[in-house]
Amino acid sequence: MAYCTEMVMPMTGSNESMFPPASFSYENTSEDCLRYYGVRPRMHWITTEYGGHKIDKVLKRFGSNIIFSNGMRDPWSRGGVLKNISSSIIALVTEKGAHHLDFRFATKDDPDWVVEQRRQEVEIIHGWIDQYNKDIAQMWQ
Known part of the structure; x- marks a missing residue:
């Protein structure tokens, strides 16, 4: 749930590492969060709340x-x-x-x-x- 409401961390990867390739889609993440938890992700909450860099x-x-x-x-x-x-x-x-x-x-x-x-x-x-x-x-x- 925190992933959807507080700390959205887009993880991606290419086939040039030991991990399988992965892409990030805000749309897919948003739909998953809505379906499982009834919320939409707040992509910038953590940086807004705590100042980011x-x-x-x-x-x-x-x-x-x-x-x-x-x-x-x-x-x-x-x-x-x-x-x-x-x-x-x-x-x-x-x-x-x-x-x-x-x-x-x-x-x-x-x-x-x-x-x-x-x-x-x-x-x-x-x-x-x-x-x-x-x-x-x-x-x-």
């Missing part, structure tokens, strides 16, 4: 306490947030990372770089929680 301008207005974890081996990284937007909207970028490896459960086989990435994420989140608790404590003094 200018996501930093949108998030500066209302965002905080967000970590964008990016691995440069992730094929989606080109569309990722690769630089900090503010002191509390942080981009953690690793050259070796792939798609959401740092979000998976830890195992004994995890490489050192992913252990370090997770450590940084936890440290940042603990800092936010500590600051919140300090702010709340000051409110009641």
Whole structure:
């Protein structure tokens, strides 16, 4: 359903890759969304809502306490947030990372770089929680 209402991602491919050739048709997608979910796709909702390539301008207005974890081996990284937007909207970028490896459960086989990435994420989140608790404590003094 989110594909039809929030994140239409036209996927195409040629016969020059390991994937079968595919084309995208807005008309076919629209008909499928209507038939299965009773909605028409909103092709530009995600970029309108979040600013597309200018996501930093949108998030500066209302965002905080967000970590964008990016691995440069992730094929989606080109569309990722690769630089900090503010002191509390942080981009953690690793050259070796792939798609959401740092979000998976830890195992004994995890490489050192992913252990370090997770450590940084936890440290940042603990800092936010500590600051919140300090702010709340000051409110009641």
